[in-house]
Amino acid sequence: MDDDTFSRRQFLRIGGLASAVGLAGCSNLVEETTATPPDVDDSSDVDPLVPTDTPTAAETSAPAQKTDTQAQNQETDTPTPSPEPQPPEPRFVVAEDGSGDYKTLEDARRVSEPNDVVSLKPGSYTLKPKQGDSGLHVKKPLTLVGDSRDSTTVTVAPESNELSFTESYEFWHLTVTSQENSYFYTDGGITANYARYEVPTQGWKGGGSYGGSLNAYKTIINPPTIDKETVSGVRQFLADAPIWTGGLNVENCTVKVPIHVDRLQAQGTTFEAQPELPDSGGTVQDSTFENGIALLADSGSGLSISNSELHPDADGFAFRIPEASGSYSTSQPLRYNGPTIRDSTIHGKIEDKKRRDVWKSLRTLEGNVFRADEIDAEFFIDGKGADYIHRNAFIGADIRIDASGEGLRQKAHVYDEERKIGNYYSAFDKEDEDGDGIIDLPRPVPGEASATDQFPLASKDLSQHSE
Secondary structure, three states: OOOOOOOHHHHHHHHHHHHHHOOOOOOOOOOOOOOOOOOOOOOOOOOOOOOOOOOOOOOOOOOOOOOHHHHHHHHHHOOOOOOOOOOOOOOEEEOOOOOOOEOOHHHHHHHOOOOEEEEEOOEEEEEOOOOOOHHHEEOOOEEEEOOOOOOEEEEEOOOOOEEEEOOOEEEEOOEEEEOOOOEEEEOOEEEEEOOEEEOOEEEOEEOOEEOOEEEEEOOEEOOOOOOHHHOOHHHHHHHOOOEEEEEEEEEOOEEOOOEEEEEEEEEOOEEOOOOEEOOOOEEEEOOEEOOOEEEOOOOOOOEEEEOOEEOOOOOOEEEEOOOOOOOOEOOEOOOOOOOEEEOOEEOOEEEOEEOOOOEEOEEEEEOOEEEOOOOOOOEEEEEOOEEEEEOOEEEOOEEEEOOOOOOOOOOOEOOEOOOOEOOEEOOOOOOOOOOOOEOOOOEEOOOOOOOEEOOOEOOOOHHHHOO
C-alpha cells in the first residue's frame, strides 16, 4: 500500500479518534443483543484453527515507587485517576473447543457487523484475512475480548506481511502477537486494554506527519522489530522502533521497546527503552523512564513532564536534545516552544546542543531534584539547559551555564525574580543566618554566561518554597 493512499480527511479523523479514546483506551460500546448469530455453512473456506496447548507466559509490571520529589507534590499535583475501563458485552462467542457460537475467529469476523464485539474463550486464534478482503485492508471496526492475556492469544498472520487498518480495532484481556515480520499499518486507532501487545505498528505517513494511534490501559507493550529487508519505504523504520505512530496514549502500562511517536500521552507508565519524541507535544505524569528520553525535530508545541522519574541512558543523559538542523537567521531566531519538566526526580544529565544562531533547549526546569547517584559527572547541565531554571535541587553535581544570549532567543534564567527563589546547589555550601531559606550570598554559577543566582536555596527540601 502506498504511503499516500489515505486522504488528509482520514488523518484529521484520527486526531478526533485519539482524543475520544483518551488515556483509558475507551471502547466502542455497543448494546447487547440477543440476535441469533448467522450460520456459516460447511463449505466455508476459512481454515480451522489448530489448538495450542502452551499459553503465553505471564508478565507482570510493578508500579514505580514514589521518589522524594513526587511525594512532596502528590497532594497538589496528582490528577484524578481515570475510571477503570470495562470491555463491552459480546455479540458472538468463539471457542476452539466448539462450545461457542463459532470455532474460529475468522468465521466470527466474516459474519460480524461494524463495531461488533467478539468474545474469545481461552485458546489460540488467528487473525488472517484473505487476500480478497479489500486487499488486506481491514475496514470493519471490531472488538475482541479474551479471557485473560495469559490464556487467550490472537496471532496476526496476513497472507502478506502487512495488515492495514482504516478503522479502529480493540483488543481486551488477551495477547495479540504476529507471525515473523508481520505488522499493522494503521490509519485508525488501535486499543489494547489489560493486554500484551506484541505487533509492530506503523502509522500511515502523509504530509510529513504520522497518522494512527495506539491507546492502551494496563498493557505490556513489547513488539519485536522487523527485518528491514522484508519491507520498503517508511515501513523500514520498524526495524529501529517497533512502534512508529502519530500518537501513543498509555495509562498504567509497561513499554519495553523503543518507540517513535509524534505525540505522547502517558500516566503511570514505565518506559524501559529510550523513546524518541519529535516533540509535537503531549503530557506525561507519574511515569518512569529507565533509559532517558531523546527529543527530536527542531520545533514543536512542547512536551510537559511532571511528577516523573528520569534515569540516565548508557551515556549518563536523562534527557537528550540533538543539534538543530536547517538554516536559521539571527535576525529571525528559531521559534521553539520547548518542553518542560517539573516536580520530577532526574538521575542524569541534560544534553543540549548549540549552534551559532540557535539554541535548542528545554523551556522550563522547575521543582526537580537532580541526583548524581547513577552517573559519574561533574555537571548535570553543561551548556544552557533550559530557559528557566527555578526551584531545583542539584545534589552530587553542579551546573555550568555557557549560553551568552547573543544571537539566541534569550539567556538562561537561574532564579525567579518575582518569587525571589533560585535553586539549591550542594556545591555551594554557604550560610543562611536569618533563617529565611535563602542563602545570604548570591551564587555565581560556573560557565561563560556569567549567570548569577541571586536567591540560592539553603535546603534541598523544595517543599519549603512550593507555591
